Amino acid sequence: MELHSKQCGYFLGLSFFFAFIAGLASGAIQHHDFVIKPTPVNRLCLTQHVMTVNGQFPGPTLHVHDGDTLIIKVTNAGKYDITLHWHGVRQLRNPWADGPEYVTQCPIKPGGSYTYRFTIENQEGTLWWHAHSKWLRATVYGALLIYPKHGSSYPFPKPKREFPLMLGEWWNRDPMHVLRQATITGAAANVSDAYTINGQPGDLYPCSNKDTTVFPIQAGETILLRLINAALNQQLFFSIANHQMTVVEADAAYTKPFTTNIVMIGPGQTTNVLVTGNQAPGRYYMAATAYDSAQGVAFDNTTTTAILEYKSAASKSKKGSSARPILPQLPAWNDTNTADAFTAQFRGLSKGKVPIEIHENLFFTINLGLINCSGPNFRCQGPNNTRFTASMNNVSFVLPKRNSILQALYQNTPGVFTTDFPPVPPLLFDYTGNVSRGLWTPVRGTKLYKLKFGSHVQIILQNTNIVTTEDHPMHLHGYHFYVVGSGQGNFDPKRDPANFNLVDPPLRNTIGTTPGGWVAIRFVADNPGVWLMHCHLDVHIGWGLAMAFLVENGVGELNSIVPPPPQLPQC
């Protein structure tokens, strides 16, 4: 009897779920099979076995139209637990498909599988997908390109060709081993050995010349490059020799066009640029190198390249007459002025409305930290015999182990999380001044902040000088937000809001705080679920630079979380 009623509930849930998917699916339905498996990949004169999707590195590019539904069966044929995240997809009322491990789902175990089903609703542009478990996204990632609905078009002349241009980061070791070592020692993780463009380091690295990525262009035509920063731990500067770029979109939201020589892009962000072939036909380097704002921290200072090649020049080069392409001028690695000046140029082109009246006025500090450690399993190889940590409002986020937060919420399982994440720092201090050492140690916890459905939220993300100031690319799941203001030093609630842009702020899903500064974002909490907010430098997620929102259901089924899909993995 008991069993029977459970099954009934299950099938009822199932049919609700499919009714939900069918109801939304005005577009096409795409099925994909993603098999995660170890794959030999040769880079920098070495062959290593790394996890990939379907043996491809980077993984498959998904091409969809706004309104389409994706059904992606993920089979884990690797040796690590894994989940996939569809970065920037809003997943309206459907957090079950979002993917961060132990937040919205338990991981897919080796030998297991899980099918992600979701519909793209009113989003277009460049997004991407990546693993959301430990450091697996170093090699498990790909582009997700959302074209306008059939019959509508871009708000700019249609480019002749389009290419995803994925910036990545490569280690001469299994990235999971790099993470493991850092977790044991408590020190900073080893920096990468190369950056990559579409998986290839390019000419400036050993054994990489013949595989350098080439982007073709014809004299006079305009192409669209869809830049994605998939690097694990590094903001990057990107430039093309002799060619200007016109920015037209970022994080799947159109922008007012502006022209630039340099793009700064943080992990998680996407930036679409138009490039016109208006130079002497030939071959031109496209290059990316680190923007690193932390003081006294090691980073990979190599440069990845690809080649922009005019078609007429391509035929010449086959006859052997090609000279070495010229390199673009890239800013110095610590050129925060150039990074900030680039980001400040974004203006939104969205039809949406910026929330004016604010119901939730939140202030979150973004902190690194150091902890003294003890116990036989851990070592203290961070500065002065400590371990690195990180926090928001002094809470270092801990992922639960026995259940995911969303499953615990849905099943009413106590003891997995609490909802007492502080709306403001527990202690006021001079955030960007000399912070006393006593304030460097956070508390640990799985603390969420509860938001009422439909509330208007403002968050000031305030960087602090704990250990070092640094630009942290902060990403919010389940939402995009308006970036209404930013500034240096401590946010001043009396003076700074007067300068907010409430007219045409850009919509983003990932935004950096200038080192030792702040950024202000706004959104309407119209998507119920559990949504992680974190720094997209993976080394910092592991240290706890994250929190999560619990957005409550609204009134009625259409404003509530849909029932869980079948075969949700259990922990």
Ligand code: C2O
């Ligand atoms: Cu692109 Cu939580 O991540």
